[in-house]
Amino acid sequence: MIKKNIKPSSPPLPWLVAGQAFPPLEDAWGSADPAPGLLAAGETLDAATLVRAYARGIFPWFSLGQPVLWWSPDPRMVLQTRDFKLHRSLRKGIVRFMNDAHCEIRFDSAFQRVISACASKPRAGQAGTWIVSEMEQAYGELHRAGHAHSVETWVNGELAGGLYCVNLGRMVFGESMFAHQTDASKIALAALVAFCRAKGIAMIDCQQNTGHLASLGACEISRAEFISHLSRNVGKTAPAWHFDSLYWHQILNDATPATP
Template sequence: MPIHILDNKLVFPPVQEAEPDGLLAIGGDLSVERLLLAYRKGIFPWYEGRDILWWSPSPRFVLFPEELYVSKSMKQVLKNNTFSFTTNTAFKQVIHYCKETFRPGQDGTWITDEVENAYTRLHELGHAHSAEAWLDGELAGGLYGIKMGNVFFGESMFAHVSNASKFAFITLVQQLQAAGIQLIDCQVYTPHLESLGARMIEGDVFQQLLSQHIQ
C-alpha cells in the first residue's frame, strides 16, 4: 500500500491503512491543530532526516496505571525521598535534555528543533506536560507527554542520575491514576517501560480505548 502524502489539509488517512511497521503518512506540518488531531486518532510524529513521518503501530505498547509495577529497589528509592518531584516547572529543560540524550541503537534523535518548538507551544497552551525529578536542586531526570481527556501520551524521557527517570515516571503515573487517567500510551516497545508494567495491546483495542477515554 502506498504511503500517504499529507498536504495543507488537516486530515489523516485511516490508521488501518498503516504499513506493518506502523508508518501511516509523510509530510504535513507540526501545527498545534495537526498534532492534536493526530493524537486524538492515535497517530504520532517521528522525524527521519528532513521529513515528518506519522505513525500508528499495531499492536500498541501501553501502560494501564493500575498495572504499574514498582520494584523493591524503586520502592526504597521512593521511601528514602532520594529525589523531589514536580510537574510542569521545567518543561523546556526536560524536552531539551530528552533531545540531547544518547540512546543505544539510534542514530541521532527524532526531537529536532522543530519538534522542540512545537511541543513547547503545546505546553504553553496546556496540552503538553512534563514531570521532573530533582536531586540537590539539580534536574536529574524527567519526561514529557500529551494529555487528552483521560489518556496520557508519553513522548520521551531522560536521566542524568540513575533511577531518576524511573522515579519521575512512577510518581507521575501514580498522580495520573489519582486524577482519573485510564491509559498511558507508550507507543513502541522498550524493555525499560516493560519493566514498569507496560504491555502490548491490539491496535483496534487501542482505538476503542481512545474513543472511550478522550472527551
C-alpha cells in the same frame, strides 16, 4: 520495534498538506511492509496538527532530513496504570526521595529543559536523536496550549531527570525521558503513574515495545483495543496538572509488586 528506514522501494505514502485529514488507521503499513505502523508523511508539525493526530491515535516520529512521518502501530505498547510494577529497589528509592527535604517532584516548571535533555540522549542503537528541532518547537507550542506536560525530578535544587508527555482528556501519551542521576527518570515515571491513578487515568500510551517498559508492566494491545479506549476517554475533562505528595500512596500501597 518501528523501523524508520524509508526506501524508494517502500509502498507509496499519502502526503498530507496543512489541515488535511489523516488517512484511516487501517491504511497504515502492516507487518509485511518495511516500516510497520507508518501511516502518512507531510510537512506540517504544529500544535493543532498534533492535537488532531493524538486524538486519533497517531503520533509523529522522524529523523533529521526526513519529512514529518506519522505512525499508528498495531499492536500498541501501553502501560495500564494498575499494572505498574514497582521493583523493590525503586520502591526504596521513592521512599528515600519522599523523606528527603531536598528532593521534590515538579510538573511543568522546566518543560523546555526537559525536552531538550531528552533530545540530547539518543535512544539505544540510534546515532542521533528523533527529537529534532521541529519536534522541540511543536511540543513547546503544545505545552503552551496546555496539552503537553513535563514531570520533573529535582534534587538539591537541580533538575536530575524527568519526562514529557501529552494529555488529552483522560488520556496520557508518554514521549521521552532522561536522567542525570540514577533512577531520576524512573522516579518521574512512578510519579506520573501515581498522578494518573489519583486522577482516574487508566492507561499511558508508550507507543513502542521495549524491554525496559515491559519490565515496568507495559504490554502490547491491539490497535483496535487502544482506539476503543482512546475514543472513550479523549473527550473527557483533562485533570489539573500538579503533584501532591499524597499521590505516592497510589504507588507504594497499590502498585503491582515486582522482584528487583
